[in-house]
Amino acid sequence: xxxxxxxxxxFGLHMTLGMLIMIVSVAVxxxxxxxVTDQDAITVLDVHIANWFNTHHVEPYTSFLLFISFVHKVGxxxxxxxxxGFYLWRRRQRYWLLALAVTVLPGMILNVVLKQVFxxxxxxxxxPLVTLSTYSxxxxxxxxxTLFYGVLACYIMIACKGWSVRLATAxxxxxxxxxxxxxxxxxxxxxxxxxxxxxxSSAAWLAVCITAISTxxxxxxxxxxxxxxxx
Numbered sequence: 001x002x003x004x005x006x007x008x009x010x011f012g013l014h015m016t017l018g019m020l021i022m023i024v025s026v027a028v029x030x031x032x033x034x035x036v037t038d039q040d041a042i043t044v045l046d047v048h049i050a051n052w053f054n055t056h057h058v059e060p061y062t063s064f065l066l067f068i069s070f071v072h073k074v075g076x077x078x079x080x081x082x083x084x085g086f087y088l089w090r091r092r093q094r095y096w097l098l099a100l101a102v103t104v105l106p107g108m109i110l111n112v113v114l115k116q117v118f119x120x121x122x123x124x125x126x127x128p129l130v131t132l133s134t135y136s137x138x139x140x141x142x143x144x145x146t147l148f149y150g151v152l153a154c155y156i157m158i159a160c161k162g163w164s165v166r167l168a169t170a171x172x173x174x175x176x177x178x179x180x181x182x183x184x185x186x187x188x189x190x191x192x193x194x195x196x197x198x199x200x201s202s203a204a205w206l207a208v209c210i211t212a213i214s215t216x217x218x219x220x221x222x223x224x225x226x227x228x229x230x231x
């Protein structure tokens with residue numbers, strides 16, 4: 001137990017926190033998925049919220065949220081990942097580059113698989129702001145944003161020493177995730193439960209990837225220290 005709560009070590013506090021976040025996130029996703037599948041109360045709330053936004057959208061908010069949604073499409077996310085990956089490559093942050101590679105794009109593919117599993121139809125309106133033919137649950141835009149900004153926040157929290165930079169970056173990343181999620185509900189592309197489920201499933205995948213890469217890095221460092229100690 002003491003080893004699991006120690007900040008250092010190969011299987012220390014980072015693994016304990018990672019497993020805890022993963023378990024909680026999976027539980028939240030499972031609960032939302034069950035309610036959506038069983039058409040419980042959350043689906044009634046979904047419809048009320050979707051209809052309210054469809055009848056109350058106004059400029060300039062609509063154009064702004066359309067832009068936010070556009071930037072976080074698949075093409076936009078690939079550009080963001082490529083830019084961040086190039087930055088990590090230039091700084092020779094190979095473990096963070098690996099974390100980015102195994103987190104964002106595979107996580108987006110996982111979201112597509114979940115869509116095929118649940119096959120939930122998107123909200124329907126007489127005058128929709130956006131029209132999409134793919135499935136709704138969970139939200140792909142929200143999943144991608146959660147994964148990308150999650151990796152970015154983790155990197156800054158570890159790489160930077162100043163708490164002002166850490167807190168500002170964390171706040172920015174949280175705002176961006178919620179802004180993307182809100183844009184999808186506001187535009188009528190998704191229900192509320194779609195974006196909440198996307199956040200939960202992506203948080204679970206993010207926890208798995210970051211914890212695994214962190215453990216890999218710590219094991220490599222421990223082996224290097226052991227090798228140097230025997231020389």
